[in-house]
Amino acid sequence: MNKRVLVVDDNEVIRLIVRSALEMHTSYVVNEAVDGIDALEKADTLNPDLVVMDLSMPRMSGLDASRTLKKAHPPTQVVLFTLHKDSVSDSDAHRAGVSAVVAKSDGLETLLHEVEQLLPVQ
Secondary structure, eight states, X not given: OOOEEEEEOSOHHHXXXXXXXXXXXXXXXXXXXXXXXXXXXXXXXXXXXXXXXXXXXXXXXXXXXXXXXXXXXXXXXXXXXXXXXXXXXXXXXXXXXXXXXXEGGGOHHHHHHHHHHHSOOO
């Protein structure tokens, strides 16, 4: 069975780029959410294995959404993919259940590497 990934970002272009990269390089089933609240609602029905989550979003931040997501779906891995990597400490990310933090400036290759480390392609 293919692994499921949910890409969460309020920027439609970022969602499209990340989704396209994941679909080109993996066999994951990829879905999208526009913010933290949308992510939590979709996680309940999609049951993703991994969530690529932006940090700064309207309605609910990625850190708050990650914390809530991990309580409801403990096995789900979360990777924060953010422009603001310096604004989240490792301890805050860890407490929220985040497995990895990747700066958007580090590029898609870094993100794909982290995702594949947490969710190996079979």
